[in-house]
Amino acid sequence: MIATSRAAVVTGPGGPVEIREYPVPAPGPGEAVVRVELCGICGTDAHVFHGRLPSIVFPALLGHEVVGTVVALGAGLDRDFAHRPVAVGDRIGIFPATSCGACYECVVLRRPGQCRQRPPSYGFKSPVEVGSPLTGGFADYLHLANPGTVFYRTDLAPEVAILAEPMSVALHGVHRAGIGIGATVVVQGVGAIGLMVVAAARTAGAARVVAVDGNARRLALAAELGADRVVDVSALDAGVPRHRAVRDALDGSGASAVIGCSGSPAGFAEAIGYVADGGVLAELGNFTDRGSIPINPYTDLLRRDITIAGVYGAGPDMQARYLRALEILERGDLPFARVVSHRVPLRDVEPALRALSTGYQLDGSDVVKIAIDPSR
Ligand SMILES: [Zn+2]
Ligand SMILES: [Zn+2]
Known part of the structure; x- marks a missing residue:
């Protein structure tokens, strides 16, 4: 021993x-x-x-x-x-x-x-x-x-x-966002967990996955892991310029599902603007208390029929998700080793x-x- x-x-x-x-x-x-x-x-x-x-x-x-x-x-x-x-x-x-x-x-x-x-x-x-x-x-x-x-x-x-642990968090996010066949998805923030979300959304049948980040290396990896379009926001002001760039990547509409992985309250508020009317924002980035942000219930939510879902870690089915995550990684169809x-x-x-x-x-x-x- x-x-x-x-x-x-x-x-x-x-x-x-x-x-x-x-x-x-x-x-x-x-x-x-x-x-x-x-x-x-x-x-x-x-x-x-x-x-x-x-x-x-x-x-x-x-x-x-x-x-x-x-x-x-x-x-x-x-x-x-x-x-x-x-x-x-x-x-x-x-x-x-x-x-x-x-x-x-x-x-x-x-x-x-x-x-x-x-x-x-x-x-x-x-x-x-x-x-x-x-x-x-x-x-x-x-x-x-x-x-x-x-x-x-x-x-x-x-x-x-x-990556099985971050992937199990990503699977929880995809579940909470209701991503299935034909979904249009924005992944906001493609650090390690955001990259797992990109791969998971693609695996779940999304028709289009758009990765949004300010770092070229991460965005290149997002494309390799299944993002159809990438939007580099590093040179774009927050708010309307970024919303416009993301909507352009979706041919003019918002996303049926947005997964927020930026980890900042300001990023969360911005992500609401990426959602199509009737769509979902699943937020998993603000895992610790980083502060509050004002929201207008009428213009941000009701008028647009938007659902906001919190995603805390791998969620209630955490043990099952971890096994599913390993199985998805074991398919070997994406270059996960580069993460x-x-x-x-x-x-x-x-x-x-x-x-x-x-x-x-x-x-x-x-x-x-x-x-x-x-x-x-
Ligand atoms: Zn961790
Ligand atoms: Zn117990």
Whole structure:
């Protein structure tokens, strides 16, 4: 058995991040130990890093988009969550949240995300010293210590498998927006999650997908992942000029579904203008509290029969969505491997978190998706 694991621990709000060593436990019954091959890092991690998630107590070990290979299985664990055999050496993707599956929220409301008895998700447990310390992906090893952890065996390359978590959020957004055959779709903001939304909307049968962003590298990737048109808003003023450019890309009409992934309240207000009368705006970008925005109920909503839907993470069917996401990635028809723009070692967790907080630049190039590779 391996003796110790390095872990990149955030010591307080805003850092610094320190490499610490913890013993790797032998897995108890139903548990597993996984060697982390790759762990995605996302905007949520950056918010947590800056202390914007009140539930997180420092020092904290982050990292919730994990793919790795099984190095030890505890007694009684020999199958993944889809009942497929799993053995030491297999690659698995881990869904970070767990729930009890037995309480009122889990069984009656069917909202496992609101389970009252759920342990903290992988990558969100804090402080790090309480219980098993190796419960975040920014480390050499991950201890699957939560009962009923949802994980699936996969043969996907690690840089594709880590997209299952953001893809499951995208699938929730596509569901909430009611995107089906013939839909006309605007994806506003094509960071990693927006790119997954582009691919998911196309998979769902959209007739036209328009990607809107201010970054040329992301827009080029959006086109490769299924956007029919891209609109670069970097040189366009907010409001009417952008609405006009997006409507031009839709041959003059609005979109039957807009998915807001910009993450700013102003972007949300702007996205309402992209929706066709009778259409839907599904907002998933404002995942943390970034403030309020005025809305005119008459001109923005009623007069145009517009529906606004909130999309919080992977949603109530989160475990199912994670498996669907893996299956969509496994089709292999789109160049998902190109989404990871940077693979960095554990010692660069802090610069990576800072890059996602300001500027989206790392090592002199535009960030699309950063992945932590402990083997580097
Ligand atoms: Zn994430
Ligand atoms: Zn529960």
